[in-house]
Amino acid sequence: MQANSLKGNNNDKNIDFYNNIGVDPFKIMAEIGGFDSFIDLELAYEYIKNTNAVVELGAGYGRCIDFLKKKKYKGKIYAVEYSNTLAMHLKDNYTPHATILQQDIKKLKLPTKVDIALWMWSGFIDFTESEQQECIEIVCGQLNEGGKIIMDLPRFGVQTFAQHADKQHIHFESPYGNLDCFIPNLENIEKYAQKAGFKKVAMKDYKTATEKERSLYILYK
Numbered sequence: 001m002q003a004n005s006l007k008g009n010n011n012d013k014n015i016d017f018y019n020n021i022g023v024d025p026f027k028i029m030a031e032i033g034g035f036d037s038f039i040d041l042e043l044a045y046e047y048i049k050n051t052n053a054v055v056e057l058g059a060g061y062g063r064c065i066d067f068l069k070k071k072k073y074k075g076k077i078y079a080v081e082y083s084n085t086l087a088m089h090l091k092d093n094y095t096p097h098a099t100i101l102q103q104d105i106k107k108l109k110l111p112t113k114v115d116i117a118l119w120m121w122s123g124f125i126d127f128t129e130s131e132q133q134e135c136i137e138i139v140c141g142q143l144n145e146g147g148k149i150i151m152d153l154p155r156f157g158v159q160t161f162a163q164h165a166d167k168q169h170i171h172f173e174s175p176y177g178n179l180d181c182f183i184p185n186l187e188n189i190e191k192y193a194q195k196a197g198f199k200k201v202a203m204k205d206y207k208t209a210t211e212k213e214r215s216l217y218i219l220y221k
């Protein structure tokens with residue numbers, strides 16, 4: 001396959017995959033990735049624990065809501081999900097623990113501003129580079145002063161389970177549909193953050209329960 005053919009899809013096309021996958025296979029993917037033990041969220045929790053409101057961007061099958069429930073998080077939880085099937089699953093299983101909003105992050109509008117935007121398990125790479133810049137600006141507008149975006153991404157430069165056209169453009173084919181993704185590096189994230197008006201960016205490397213190499217980025221408003 002030519003490298004350029006791996007750079008085709010935008011976020012709207014990737015949503016087909018999430019509409020088709022179904023909750024159980026999605027949970028199996030979380031196990032394979034080593035995310036079912038919440039190792040990423042345990043790291044993020046120091047930023048979350050004393051806050052009043054969180055939005056989870058791309059809430060999937062409810063993994064982060066499960067974690068916040070387990071921690072007895074007292075703040076308000078908004079869970080944003082674009083896929084019809086996953087949004088329906090979240091409404092059926094997570095109301096009233098969280099307010100489920102079926103929205104497109106590219107047009108995010110929350111009922112109230114929040115302290116933390118959680119964007120875990122590679123959700124951000126579902127967007128093209130230009131979409132990523134737009135999303136960071138939109139999400140920044142939904143954060144309180146002093147708020148943060150916490151984002152979990154594959155470690156830059158590490159081979160993932162997908163096909164790599166280069167270090168940033170990856171393509172994943174499955175019976176549920178294809179995903180085309182853009183993995184940003186620290187330089188990309190710093191550029192997005194600066195343009196959106198964030199004060200600083202921090203990065204922490206870690207490994208999941210199945211030894212996948214990851215980076216957690218914290219964007220400070």
Ligand SMILES: C[S@@+](CC[C@H](N)C(=O)[O-])C[C@H]1O[C@@H](n2cnc3c(N)ncnc32)[C@H](O)[C@@H]1O
Pocket residue numbers: 011015018019057058059060061062063064080081082083086103104105106119120121122123126
């Ligand atoms: C890789 S999953 C991450 C799931 C969850 N955050 C977790 O950590 O378990 C990405 C999620 O983002 C959702 N998503 C992708 N594009 C979206 C968009 N434009 N607006 C809202 N949700 C979106 C997908 O449907 C999927 O549920």
